[in-house]
Amino acid sequence: MKVLERPTRNLFFTGKGGVGKTSTSCAVAVALADRGKSVLLVSTDPASNLDEVFDTPLTNAPTAISAVPRLQAMNVDPEAAAAAYRERVVGPYRSLLPADAVASIEEQLAGACTVEIAAFDEFAKLIGDRDMAARYDHIVFDTAPTGHTLRLLALPAAWSGFFGSSVSGTSCVGPLQGMAAQRDLYSAAVASLSDPLVTTMTLVSRAERSALEEAERTSVELAELGVRNQALVLNGVFQPKGTDDPVAVAMHRQERAAIAAMPARIAALERSVIPLKPRQVVGVEALRGFFTDFDGGTVLPLPHRPRSLPDFAQLVDQLQSGGRGLVMTMGKGGVGKTTVASRIAVELARRGFAVHLTTTDPAAHVAAAVGRVPENLTSGEINPRLEVERYRAEVMATTGAKLDANGRALLEEDLSSPCTEEIAVFQAFARVVEEARDRFVVVDTAPTGHTILLLDAAQAYHKEVMRQAKSVSDAVRNLLPRLRDPAFTRIVLCTLAEATPVHEAAALQRDLRRAGIEPYAWLVNQSLAPLALTDPLLLARRAQEGRYIDEVADTHAGRAFILPWEAGVSASVESSPEQVARIA
Amino acid sequence: MSTLDIYDPAQCCATGACSPDADDELAQFASSLEWLKQCGVAVSRYNLGHQPGAFAQNTMVKGTLEKDGIACLPLVIADGKIVSKGRYPTRGELGQQLGVAEQAGCAPAAPGAKRCCG
Incomplete structure (x- = not known):
């Protein structure tokens, strides 16, 4: 070290x-x-x-x-x-x-x-x-x-x-x-x-x-x-x-x-x-012992097994009930929300629904992977980097053109903020959602409560100026009420059965609630709990998950589901085409 | 000398960067203000998020906020009179209120400035 x-x-x-x-x-x-x-x-x-x-x-x-x-x-x-x-x-x-x-x-x-x-x-x-x-x-x-x-x-x-x-x-x-x-x-x-x-x-x-x-x-x-x-x-x-x-x-x-x-x-x-x-x-x-303990000491004899939760198929059973609508997976980096979105889209399509899948991971190649699936599944991509670049170019050419060098430098940095990326991505997926009113649209991201509240405020403001200035785009205007409509929009919060991801997901949920949106379900992803294992270290890790699965099911989630760890579809390789293809 | 006071709403990044549309309306308005300054108008601008004191201390602004809510922002006041509520006035409107001819040409016209859009 x-x-x-x-x-x-x-x-x-x-x-x-x-x-x-x-x-x-x-x-x-x-x-x-x-x-x-x-x-x-x-x-x-x-x-x-x-x-x-x-x-x-x-x-x-x-x-x-x-x-x-x-x-x-x-x-x-x-x-x-x-x-x-x-x-x-x-x-x-x-x-x-x-x-x-x-x-x-x-x-x-x-x-x-x-x-x-x-x-x-x-x-x-x-x-x-x-x-x-x-x-x-x-x-x-x-x-x-x-x-x-x-x-x-x-x-x-x-x-x-x-x-x-x-x-x-x-x-x-x-x-x-x-x-x-x-x-x-x-x-x-x-x-x-x-x-x-x-x-x-x-x-x-x-x-x-x-x-x-x-x-x-x-x-x-x-x-x-x-x-x-x-x-x-x-x-x-x-x-x-x-x-x-x-x-x-x-x-x-x-x-x-x-x-x-x-x-x-x-x-x-x-x-x-x-x-x-x-x-x-x-x-x-x-x-x-942190730097040296490869065994982690002795493992407790036969650790107890975490409770079971409804599985992925049951989640899709519930999601399909409306026959159409917007499904968004949400979670901090590394919890596999792109994989989960692809799996939901593929499963809905397999059950005969018309589905459009959009992902924000430019390396995801989901488009290629789902190309093998029937025509009722279409797919697209929102690349946050490209969206931000496009947005930045637009703002610099308009607002930026009127500022001096110091002002432009500051505006550029404003445009590198986390808020800006969210706004740019939000606009892009507002367009996607607009495209498909008669089918399922599955997206691997969701706006934060903060963004929704800001857009809402901006919308109220633009209502007043509509006659005079260009208004919020139709796509954004239509999307806000839909996001708040539980019959149309369902947010699946993804987490892992570990302390930090659960706390981060809970923070995302609090933020959404501020904006009047209640996540539809939580999904515990990449869990060892449903798996048959013999490796002693993994057995101990599995027992450890119990506490966080309980916390999700008892404290945070209206509906909780679980998806087991699977070779090839964990976060580490979720983007490779062969592996996403395998779930299809 | 004429005075123009603008009371802006609180926005996250009102450079326009965080607004739902890359909106050059704000920049156009800013360029109108530059023009008025060149013509000798004393322009002051206050943002609710950063200078709430300016809103609380001005009885006219505070009263309008209480009556109309934040929808009255931006609130534009010329020589102590409310010119517009809930929108940014055009260059023509501003000139008229302050007695500055739009053709006065105090400064080079800003690119892309709109004349009027009723």
């Missing part, structure tokens, strides 16, 4: 949800403290389980971990920090302005950008603060600022209030303007991020194609921003016991293939491989 041999002061761990950033950063923090260093461990995951890992109640101030001398830990919740920022802006006006005006300010500040900036504010306070620097040898973070945030901070226009005065007064940097007093602190933080003697950025990934590709993108993006001191952790690599268990053998083969095909840049990084654990890493002893 590179970061243990030559540890820099700041250690960041980045990667998508569920790859084990928190476990890895905890283990690193414990190892450094055990070597006599004084360490601060910071978790910025809103669903952080550090308290559970260390069996110590934590707050947003450093707290000593009694089992590990010299280690202190804290939880920082960027959502809460963003909420506090929102309240600072809105609070004073609650009694002064009408309720709908206050609500519209709040929604504007509810986007992903505000949370990202609020998270950076927390990083900056910790890494830019001299007192903190004196108190600890190392600060370990279980996440890292995004490229979008770092680029924004680098723009002079972000700080000049340019948009506040000359165009329309708001952009992603709105929150920054509210924090302008912090500028020096932010500059110091950005400088230390790109100093290889001070900061190491460790990319954490599973041995899966899509996760590795995302790590590659992050690596390139950070390097372009000057953050070049990077390392790679491959977490949860599976080593089967013997060759008796076909599931174990298939899983192992799939991981080897993904590692062999690893993209060039991350393949060249210093790499640490961490073995798959039979159960969640909880407790200081488990953390001390």
Whole structure:
């Protein structure tokens, strides 16, 4: 483990949800403290389980971990920090302005950008603060600022209030303007991020194609921003016991293939491989064995089996009842929502319905795969990258043409925000849905509640100006009420039977509910629960799933279904044509 | 000197980037404002999301918000009188209200500026 041999002061761990950033950063923090260093461990995951890992109640101030001398830990919740920022802006006006005006300010500040900036504010306070620097040898973070945030901070226009005065007064940097007093602190933080003697950025990934590709993108993006001191952790690599268990053998083969095909840049990084654990890493002893334990200790005798849930065929039985309509699969990256969408489309078509399938994964080749299916299944593709490019070109040619160089740079960065991608994709799939009123349309993405609320506000506004200006396109106007119609639209929230994906899916559900949309069903994907297994490690993993399957069925889902792990259709290879074809 | 005050609605990225249509209406309006500035009009612009104080402190704005709700935004006020509610006025309308002839040519005409669309 590179970061243990030559540890820099700041250690960041980045990667998508569920790859084990928190476990890895905890283990690193414990190892450094055990070597006599004084360490601060910071978790910025809103669903952080550090308290559970260390069996110590934590707050947003450093707290000593009694089992590990010299280690202190804290939880920082960027959502809460963003909420506090929102309240600072809105609070004073609650009694002064009408309720709908206050609500519209709040929604504007509810986007992903505000949370990202609020998270950076927390990083900056910790890494830019001299007192903190004196108190600890190392600060370990279980996440890292995004490229979008770092680029924004680098723009002079972000700080000049340019948009506040000359165009329309708001952009992603709105929150920054509210924090302008912090500028020096932010500059110091950005400088230390790109100093290889001070900061190491460790990319954490599973041995899966899509996760590795995302790590590659992050690596390139950070390097372009000057953050070049990077390392790679491959977490949860599976080593089967013997060759008796076909599931174990298939899983192992799939991981080897993904590692062999690893993209060039991350393949060249210093790499640490961490073995798959039979159960969640909880407790200081488990953390001390984190880097070396291939067996994960002894496996409990015959772990209990998780409850069963209705299967995929039953989900499709229910979806087909309307005879037509929109089915959207939704979930964070890596939960297999593209595969699930393809399977639903193929199954509906096989049952004789007219179906149109659209996916947003440009590498999915679903079109090729489903080409073998009867004419009642058509398919298309929405490529988010192309949609954003098209959208960006359009906005730069119109709005951008009227701005000076600083203004254009800031507008370009606004156009790189997560909100922009969502809007661009939303417009594209509004067109797709419009195409097909007499059939099933299956899409592998769904808009967030935030987008729906913004579009709704924009729609109300455009109603007023319709005579004068061009209005919201017909496709968008027709789509909004349909999204809210449970007889027409059904959202299937996809998750894995693991802590982080379940919490992320629950957050997506809360956000949809804000916009008056109730997901139709939850699908637990790639589950070991329905499988016959003999490998002891997989048996233990299967038992572990029970807790999350219960949580989905009892706490979150109106209707819960389960789809077993299957060779060739897990997230790692969901895009390869042969494999998608096999389900057809 | 004439004054023009614009009270904009709260929007996520009102650069237009986050609006449901890549909308050059905002940019056209901005170019009209540039033209009026060149002609000596004092132009001020407030966004509900970032300068809520400006809305709360102006009794005319606050009163209109209470009566009509946020549908009254954007609210455009020329020399203390409401010019338009819920839409961005055209260059012609603005010129008329402020006594600036559209042909005045205080500054080069912005590309793509619409004349009128009733």
